[in-house]
Amino acid sequence: MSSSKIALVTGGSRGIGQNIALSLAHKGNDIIITYLSNKVSAEKTVASILALGRKAVALPLNTSDIKGFDAFVEQISDTLKTTFGTSHFDFLINNAGTSIQAPVNATTESQFDEMMNIHLKGVYFLTQKMLPLLQDGGRIVNISSAVSRVSFPGASAYAMMKGGMDVYTRYLAAELGTRGISANVVAPGAIFGGGAMEDNPDIRKFVEGITALGRVGLPDDVGGVVAFLCSNDAKWVNGQRIEVTGGMSL
Numbered sequence: 648m649s650s651s652k653i654a655l656v657t658g659g660s661r662g663i664g665q666n667i668a669l670s671l672a673h674k675g676n677d678i679i680i681t682y683l684s685n686k687v688s689a690e691k692t693v694a695s696i697l698a699l700g701r702k703a704v705a706l707p708l709n710t711s712d713i714k715g716f717d718a719f720v721e722q723i724s725d726t727l728k729t730t731f732g733t734s735h736f737d738f739l740i741n742n743a744g745t746s747i748q749a750p751v752n753a754t755t756e757s758q759f760d761e762m763m764n765i766h767l768k769g770v771y772f773l774t775q776k777m778l779p780l781l782q783d784g785g786r787i788v789n790i791s792s793a794v795s796r797v798s799f800p801g802a803s804a805y806a807m808m809k810g811g812m813d814v815y816t817r818y819l820a821a822e823l824g825t826r827g828i829s830a831n832v833v834a835p836g837a838i839f840g841g842g843a844m845e846d847n848p849d850i851r852k853f854v855e856g857i858t859a860l861g862r863v864g865l866p867d868d869v870g871g872v873v874a875f876l877c878s879n880d881a882k883w884v885n886g887q888r889i890e891v892t893g894g895m896s897l
Contacts, residue, residue: 658743836892859894
């Protein structure tokens, strides 16, 4: 039986998800990450976690394809048993995702559906499927975005789904308290480096100009906050939205 706690981080092969996985590993947790297509990057992340003396596994998962979730339940159950010697994990981090940039009058139905399936419907039902495997007293951390608070033209479909994630998190907290499970949401600002954020000098200058701390965000700014929410220090934090933006658009 594993004595370490185990975190499942979706989209953990790059960017914010990778930093979350490494931050949790640095805190002494074992890690399962999922990846969509970049197996090489996922394996590098696993190697970095193993180098810290923690156990780690990377599993393929399309978080927007609900039809694949039952098979994933079987796969993760088997992985928990064979690799970690247990039947449950402790921390669910719903991080996987991407974004689109399109004004309201040009957003297509397929773009809207993609954002809904990845960021709202997929997270809702993946969490539902994972609840029987999540340890009583565990933690759920959902990843939202600053755009659920501040409106930037072109982000409406993505922002709507992230706003829904903020609401969903509160309901998880309200309903899962009887199991001792807390649920919180972390809302990063513009994070540059390894993710889906478009990166050029003009965008960086704009972000720096609207951020109180005067610089753009990096994956390393986010991972530690998620690790904190999974630590005993955060045992009484529940149903909260924590924005990690350096003070964007205050």
